[in-house]
Amino acid sequence: MSSINAVTASRYAADYPSLKARLPGQGLAWLEHLRTEAFNTFSQHGFPSPREEEWRYTNVSAIEKKLFTPSLTITANAVSQDDLSAYQLQDTWSVVLVDGHFSAADSLLAGLPATVIVMSMAEALVTQADLVERHLGQAVHHDEHSFIAFNSAWFTDGVFIHIPAKQLLAKPIQILHLVTQADVLATTRNVVIVDELAEATLIETFAATGESLAYLSAAVTEVFIAQNAQLTGYKLQSESDKAYHFCGTYVKQARDARFTQHNFEFGGLLARNDTHTDLNQAAECTLNGLYSGINRQHIDNHTRINHLQPHAISRELYKGILDDRARGVFQGRVIVAEQAQKTDSQMNNRNLLLSNDAEVDTKPQLEIYADDVKCAHGMTVGQLDEKSVFYLQSRGVDNDTARNMLTFAFANEMVDKITVRSLHDQVLEHVLSRFPQEGVNKEWL
Amino acid sequence: MLSIKNLTVSVNDKQILKGINLEIKAGEIHAIMGPNGSGKSTLSHILSGKSGYEVTGGSVTYQGKDLLEMPPEIRSREGVFLAFQYPVExxxxxxxxxxxxxxxxxxxxxxxxxxxxxxxxxxxxxxVKLLEMDEKFLYRAVNEGFSGGEKKRNEILQMAILEPKLCILDETDSGLDIDALKIVSEGVNSLRSPERSFVMVTHYQRLLDYIKPDFVHVLAHGQIVKSGGAELALELEEKGYSWLEDLAVAQ
Structure with missing residues (x-):
């Protein structure tokens, strides 16, 4: 085992030795090894720097200055019923993570089919250790970037989900990440396994119970979708306006597997989302995203779609609305391997800037090594389309209302894709509360 | 209903309409025909209030009011409806x-x-039933992913619901197959009334087989070079536009 370096690139490293002995999965040699390796990687590099190509537009050095500290246990009754009902979706099986720890008291798991596993990562490391070992760290390696290394070394808990073959779930599963205290570091690791021909819906929600809490949530979810199975994923990121948020979803899709993600990024002072997926033969993925920034928010979206085998299909549409001095980033990479013939890929990123001080950096990257493929991409940054404004005016709608309607519509196109009713209404409320809504009539929607 | 007097319009200092005169009474259907680039679409845009045009002379009076002074939404609320050539998604x-x-x-x-x-x-x-549309259309996003024919039908649906007084159809027939043209025409015909007037801007005489106009005007090089009854359209069908364009140049 390698020793812990004396000189490190991060202040976080100093506290790690005392923390490590209290993290879950004690006594598992493979995990001990993984955590140590990950820690060494992290302590050498610190948090990602803008010098790295995939972090060029996002400077996370403030996290180093703040020094957030992990909460080692869960505080009883930290979450009130009001806090919970603001984000917990009643028509789901809901697993609640409070300050980075599973809270059984707040979770709703009654009626879950006996063959389906939904449990805390801490428990899974005891009762499902073999299954966890075969998956944790397999969809993303800690060398990917140092947030992954950080998460691998630091995670205090998370959720483990296993859907057995052919199982169709009657309700979605929600992972609700709540932070209740200032200066907390909530680091969670989730593993989701969907076996052959099974179909499931997963909703991840990130929020805080107090206004303007400063904290760091750093979550990594690894997803394994077996042959011809399907996962529909939603993410609602509604962190507090002072929060730092990192969330990475790393997916392995087997042959004919289908994965859809609808990602709504609304909160945080600085937020970064990674969604990466590896597509085996004839697998399909759809990545949809909506990011909306106000004030001085910085929201970075990073997607990577690896077409590894022939006949896979990928569709991607990310839309951003940026107001005030907010800054958005979209980096979308599509990589088509040499043997991935007949790949069909479309990537689109559309941005609406509502203020002169708002900014967006959009960077599509297509790396195509096969010769018989269909790959398209389109990027736009701009204001409202004047033709659309005139069209609405010509139907009697005044100029201001037309502009409000079109701003709302720009976002609502993504909201409309949500098929879980309760989540749809929740996200719609977020969108409506964010932008001028005069003239947008909720009852008519 | 509508009185256009000696209207001249420029775009980027280039004169597009060079003195248009047109009187439209309640209940009348006027067809405005002409080759591409004759100024047909400019005329419908000017009437509906689209920006980007400079009116350099003349006047447009709608129901006794100065139409050109009204913002587009007021024109719409006062009963002017433009069915777009290219409806927006x-x-x-x-x-x-x-x-x-x-x-x-x-x-x-x-x-x-x-x-x-x-x-x-x-x-x-x-x-919706009248226009033989599927009710599902109502819940789909405006024109998104609609075929050309569906978009045009959707324009007529809006018109049927708003019940305007002056309907301007800007090349509504362009790109329609014969079945779609029949449905759109029936929709328009069902809206004919003594209180409602129509201006149909079209490139093709075929539309007039289904919606019979009271008057036909030929626009060429920014001017109305000939006006007549429905029979003028048939003459155009036979002879083409070139003889009238020559006439415009001569003027």
Whole structure:
């Protein structure tokens, strides 16, 4: 085992030795090894720097200055019923993570089919250790970037989900990440396994119970979708306006597997989302995203779609609305391997800037090594389309209302894709509360 | 209803309309025909209030009021309707939302209360049937992913619900197959009334087989070079536009 370096690139490293002995999965040699390796990687590099190509537009050095500290246990009754009902979706099986720890008291798991596993990562490391070992760290390696290394070394808990073959779930599963205290570091690791021909819906929600809490949530979810199975994923990121948020979803899709993600990024002072997926033969993925920034928010979206085998299909549409001095980033990479013939890929990123001080950096990257493929991409940054404004005016709608309607519509196109009713209404409320809504009539929607 | 007097219009200092005169009375159907680039679409845009044009002379009076002074939404609420040549796609706004917003904007303008939700649904469903559209269209985003024919039908649906006084159809027939043309024409014909006037801008005589005009005007090089009855359209069909374009150049 390698020793812990004396000189490190991060202040976080100093506290790690005392923390490590209290993290879950004690006594598992493979995990001990993984955590140590990950820690060494992290302590050498610190948090990602803008010098790295995939972090060029996002400077996370403030996290180093703040020094957030992990909460080692869960505080009883930290979450009130009001806090919970603001984000917990009643028509789901809901697993609640409070300050980075599973809270059984707040979770709703009654009626879950006996063959389906939904449990805390801490428990899974005891009762499902073999299954966890075969998956944790397999969809993303800690060398990917140092947030992954950080998460691998630091995670205090998370959720483990296993859907057995052919199982169709009657309700979605929600992972609700709540932070209740200032200066907390909530680091969670989730593993989701969907076996052959099974179909499931997963909703991840990130929020805080107090206004303007400063904290760091750093979550990594690894997803394994077996042959011809399907996962529909939603993410609602509604962190507090002072929060730092990192969330990475790393997916392995087997042959004919289908994965859809609808990602709504609304909160945080600085937020970064990674969604990466590896597509085996004839697998399909759809990545949809909506990011909306106000004030001085910085929201970075990073997607990577690896077409590894022939006949896979990928569709991607990310839309951003940026107001005030907010800054958005979209980096979308599509990589088509040499043997991935007949790949069909479309990537689109559309941005609406509502203020002169708002900014967006959009960077599509297509790396195509096969010769018989269909790959398209389109990027736009701009204001409202004047033709659309005139069209609405010509139907009697005044100029201001037309502009409000079109701003709302720009976002609502993504909201409309949500098929879980309760989540749809929740996200719609977020969108409506964010932008001028005069003239947008909720009852008519 | 509408009186256009010696209207001249420029775009980027280039004169497009060079003195248009046109009188349209209530209940009349006027067809405006002409080759590409003759200024047909400019005329319909000017009437509906699209920006980007400079009126350099003349006047347009609609029901005794100066039409050119009104912003586009007021023209709409006062009963001027433009069926677009290229209807705009608006993802994120459903058809039914737009119809409700448009109808209520008009009602408010005339001091009427918001339309009752049930009455509105009944009205819309009736009109949808008339245009042989699927009710599902109402809940889809405005024109998004619609075929050319569906978009044009959708324009006529909006027109049928708003019940305007002056309907301007800008090349509504372009790109329509014969079945779609028949449905659109039936929709228009069902709206004919002694109080309602139509201006049909078209490139093709075929539309006039289905919607019979009272007057046909030929526009060439920014001027109306010939006016006549429905029979003029047939003459155009036979002889083409070139003899009239020569006439315009001579003028």
């Amino acid at each position: 608006i993802p994120g706004v459903s058809n039914i939302y737009l119809l409700k917003a448009a109808l209520n904007a008009m009602r408010k303008h005339h001091g009427q209360p918001e339309v009752d939700a049930m009455d509105f649904l009944t009205l819309v469903k009736h009109k």
